Amino acid sequence: MITPSETVVYSASLVFPVTSPRIEDGAVAVRDGRILHVGDRRWVLEALSARGSAFREERWDGVIAPGLVNAHTHLQYTHMSEVAARDYTGFDDWGDAFDVVYERGPHDWAAAAAEGAALSIAAGVTAAADVVTDREAIGALHDAGLHGISYWEVYGKSNADWDERARDEVRAQIRSIPSPPGAGVSPHAPYSLEVQPLLELPDIVREEGLRLHIHLAEAHMEREFDGIDGYAGPAGHGEWPELGADSFRALRSHGIGVSSTQFVDHLGVLGPDCHIAHGVYVSAEDRALLRTRGTSVALCPRSNAVIGLDMPPVAAYLREGNPIAVGTDSLSSSPSLDLLADVAVLYRVAREQGYRGDDLHQRLFVAATLGGATALGLHVGKERIGQLGVGAVADLAMFEVDSRDPDVALATLVEDGAGRARRTIIGGTERFSTGTA
Ligand SMILES: [Zn+2]
Missing domain, CATH: 3.20.20.140 (Metal-dependent hydrolases)
Structure with a gap:
């Protein structure tokens, strides 16, 4: 169980933050449902130690990405x-x-x-x-x-x-x-x-x-489309608003191709x-x-x-x-x-x-x-998601990918990613896990 103010470090062979470069042997530190640090694993652990923060590390042997x-x-x-x-x-x-x-x-x-x-x-x-x-x-x-x-x-x-x-x-x-x-x-x-x-x-x-x-x-x-021939004049392509049609279907029935x-x-x-x-x-x-x-x-x-x-x-x-x-x-x-x-x-x-x-x-x-x-308008601001960045909401997905090469792993997720999700964390809370790491 993750207690609310506990710091958890999710580390993995590959971390894809999306809003910053991909990281080999990276980590994402999460506290209170937010991302506290993202970066090279060693650096994240040192940063937490320097703050005197207690933390627990959970290792994932694959890719960690934004949910x-x-x-x-x-x-x-x-x-x-x-x-x-x-x-x-x-x-x-x-x-x-x-x-x-x-x-x-x-x-x-x-x-x-x-x-x-x-x-x-x-x-x-x-x-x-x-x-x-x-x-x-x-x-x-x-x-x-x-x-x-x-x-x-x-x-x-x-x-x-x-x-x-x-x-x-x-x-x-x-x-x-x-x-x-x-x-x-x-x-x-x-x-x-x-x-x-x-x-x-x-x-x-x-x-x-x-x-x-x-x-x-x-x-x-x-x-x-170009409109039906013979229907020119004021109802031509550019002037369709002047028709005052009740609906898009009505415009179509007038032969208007907007x-x-x-x-x-x-x-x-x-x-x-x-x-x-x-x-x-x-x-x-x-x-x-x-x-x-x-x-x-x-x-x-x-x-x-x-x-x-x-x-x-x-x-x-x-x-x-x-x-x-x-x-x-x-x-x-x-x-x-x-x-x-x-x-x-x-x-x-x-x-x-x-x-x-x-x-x-x-x-x-x-x-x-x-x-x-x-x-969805959720890319910036306090409730921002879709990224692994400091202060963002801690929405994480962990995927099973064999390769440790960032380019190969990314290509695998994009071309053949279905069925590879193994663990899902939303707002710092685990909502899904296959139970195997
Ligand atoms: Zn739909």
Whole structure:
């Protein structure tokens, strides 16, 4: 048992702090749930001795890294894996299958979300962006001791539905999200909400200083196109806002080819306090817009594959400098909650898309840690995560990797990291261990 003010030194043959160079024979000293020192093992031990601090050392024969940040999931769908058991031809095809299982019930959303949290922690995940649709699952991150943000999802609201009662309902829901972790709202997607809720939800969230998260550019119909011939004039590409359409679907039915990214940007959804999930169907202009707004994208390639979508343009995001993170999505569209399995797919896809840089391992490992923290607004400040740095929250993951060579070990975690998590420490408290070191 770790007592609260006890100092524990986690030492390992390799430590990957992410915000500083990789360390061979390194150590991370933890006290009161925070990181006290990170560095060369000998130096850390000497620094503690010089302070006269009592400490205990725990040795790990592998890699110690920051806990992984799953930047997009729905833990409450953990018991809906039958939906992900086959492949689909696109978002509507998958959505129909999802609706059948969702509506059939009965569901114990709390139990499913708790199991999803446990599976996540066993994969080295210490924080998540968890999108919650049913009230019973709202405490999943809190109850499991996970960090991150619980997002209350708002789904299927028309302009007519969006009245004072609906607004009050959202305010009440977000105030009742148990803390920690942080709280936010997820307006589901540009095609499932009409203009009025998409316009007003960000203001409700920002009044409270909370976070936003939206499924964006996930479905084929969200991609930018040139518009239908014969529909020129004032409703041409650039003038679509003047149409005053009720919804994104209405714009599409008018033959307007504006992308969903440009559409939600016009409504004020994007910004540094918002991150998007998927970002598959984005043009170069859309990616530039996301960068301009400081909006990160959580890439979920295994979910995209099950649903029958294209792979996200990860090589372009990396080359152009977009902030990226990684998400598993839920077990209703993905085979597991093991984030490093998605990282491995992103590696392969980036190479297939022509990304040649020798920094690919490093950049994707950053995406799964600090990039996730950045997406959730948790990369700086008192509650910062996704990094092993002095004063940061002590969220650590320990992985089994045979090589003692830092480059080989990093490549192993990125290309073949799934199933390698052995011990997970969240806020200085051990939450998972295979029991073997
Ligand atoms: Zn999702």
